Amino acid sequence: MEHLSRDAALQLLHSYNQSESLVNHALAVEGVMRYFAPMYKGDPDLWGITGLLHDLDYEKFPEQHCIKTAEILKNEGYPDVVIRGTMSHGWGICTDVRPESDMEKVLYAIDELTGLVTASVYVRPNRSILDLSVTSVKKKWKQKGFSAGVNRELIKQGAEALGMELDTLIAHTIDGMKTVARDIGLEGNPAEQGGEE
Ligand SMILES: [Fe+2]
Numbered sequence: 478m479e480h481l482s483r484d485a486a487l488q489l490l491h492s493y494n495q496s497e498s499l500v501n502h503a504l505a506v507e508g509v510m511r512y513f514a515p516m517y518k519g520d521p522d523l524w525g526i527t528g529l530l531h532d533l534d535y536e537k538f539p540e541q542h543c544i545k546t547a548e549i550l551k552n553e554g555y556p557d558v559v560i561r562g563t564m565s566h567g568w569g570i571c572t573d574v575r576p577e578s579d580m581e582k583v584l585y586a587i588d589e590l591t592g593l594v595t596a597s598v599y600v601r602p603n604r605s606i607l608d609l610s611v612t613s614v615k616k617k618w619k620q621k622g623f624s625a626g627v628n629r630e631l632i633k634q635g636a637e638a639l640g641m642e643l644d645t646l647i648a649h650t651i652d653g654m655k656t657v658a659r660d661i662g663l664e665g666n667p668a669e670q671g672g673e674e
């Protein structure tokens with residue numbers, strides 16, 4: 478693997494993204510990808526950086542989502558494995574690159590899920606992910622109007638492609654996001670009661 482600099486990737490992310498929520502999403506996905514990597518004997522830097530950059534173009538080029546990211550990363554000299562990885566998260570939506578490697582399948586499965594987890598944290602009185610349960614996220618999952626933009630079917634497909642139970646996928650995603658809770662503003666006030674579950 479060619480050397481991948483996390484600092485350079487982060488700089489690149491910031492140069493294309495001003496939106497705090499997009500940056501937090503990128504950091505959340507990075508955290509979850511790094512968390513999953515060892516389970517599949519993957520390189521945490523490769524997995525993490527691919528996660529960090531997967532939505533790189535979304536703020537500036539929403540109509541060319543995935544395509545523009547590939548172009549930028551190519552110009553920046555990123556290896557094909559990162560470029561293909563970022564493209565495959567838009568499979569069936571903005572690319573025809575099907576997730577094939579473990580890294581790609583994990584990214585596909587957890588991308589939208591991090592959004593549902595984040596939204597689930599925001600409605601907690603303590604606004605903390607640290608004591609968020611799978612049950613709590615599952616409750617939100619079942620409420621169709623809650624974070625309606627999160628495509629549950631796509632997440633289910635992602636879990637199936639990984640051969641992983643949905644509950645396990647949710648548990649790992651929460652745990653991965655916990656590793657970056659402070660960076661993504663989801664630490665909240667853990668001293669207060671979580672509340673709703
Ligand atoms: Fe995306």
Ligand SMILES: [Fe+2]
Binds near residue numbers: 531589
């Ligand atoms: Fe995303």
